[in-house]
Amino acid sequence: MPSHTPEPSLAEIFIANRAQLWRVARKIVNTSDLADDVVQDAYLKLVDGPCVRHADRPIGYCCQVVRNMALDYCRRHRVEASYRTFDVDVELLDLPTTAATPDRMMCERQVIGAIDKVLAGLAPRTRLVFELYRLEGLTQREIAARLGCALGLVNGLIAEAATAIKSCGHLLLESEPH
Numbered sequence: 001m002p003s004h005t006p007e008p009s010l011a012e013i014f015i016a017n018r019a020q021l022w023r024v025a026r027k028i029v030n031t032s033d034l035a036d037d038v039v040q041d042a043y044l045k046l047v048d049g050p051c052v053r054h055a056d057r058p059i060g061y062c063c064q065v066v067r068n069m070a071l072d073y074c075r076r077h078r079v080e081a082s083y084r085t086f087d088v089d090v091e092l093l094d095l096p097t098t099a100a101t102p103d104r105m106m107c108e109r110q111v112i113g114a115i116d117k118v119l120a121g122l123a124p125r126t127r128l129v130f131e132l133y134r135l136e137g138l139t140q141r142e143i144a145a146r147l148g149c150a151l152g153l154v155n156g157l158i159a160e161a162a163t164a165i166k167s168c169g170h171l172l173l174e175s176e177p178h
Contacts, residue, residue: 011047013058020059021066028070035070042069076140079155114168122161129154130161 014021018039025042026035042065055061119127129147132138133154140158144151 008058010055010058010062011043014043014046014062017059017062021062024063024066025070028067029073034073038066038070038073042066045069076151076155079159111168115165118164118168119161122164126157126161129157133158 008016021042022035022039025038026032029035029038042062046062046065119130122130125147129143132143132146133140138146140151140154144154147154
């Protein structure tokens with residue numbers, strides 16, 4: 001009676017081909033550290049996924065998962081870079097760059113008031129996501145998990161809030177000493 005050896009699982013194939021999968025990620029994300037993150041996240045997605053997956057070409061499937069994850073990392077990095085460079089850096093508002101004169105303090109209060117007004121005008125979910133990210137320091141992944149929504153949605157809501165706050169940038173320029 002011939003013994004039938006079961007086909008290796010996707011996880012086993014992934015582990016056996018980890019070096020090749022890492023090179024796929026590395027070519028896309030351009031850094032070793034990010035490639036490590038991509039490969040780890042791709043493995044977790046395969047192993048912890050909601051359903052058992054079977055693929056006709058398992059190594060091809062694993063490569064595609066890694067490739068997609070790497071591209072997602074690149075997209076997320078571009079989005080994060082775009083809202084990290086908006087004109088008003090909320091984190092710097094509390095750091096005095098010059099002596100606190102009454103005029104400067106009044107201008108800073110006006111800027112903070114304008115930002116508060118802009119944030120109050122945002123949709124509640126957008127404001128919540130922005131506050132969790134900027135004020136509580138949660139990662140986008142933590143926010144997505146807490147709110148039960150997609151990471152892409154969190155990225156978009158943070159970018160939306162950042163764009164709204166950017167409208168207050170002219171106030172900071174006006175408050176700078178000449």
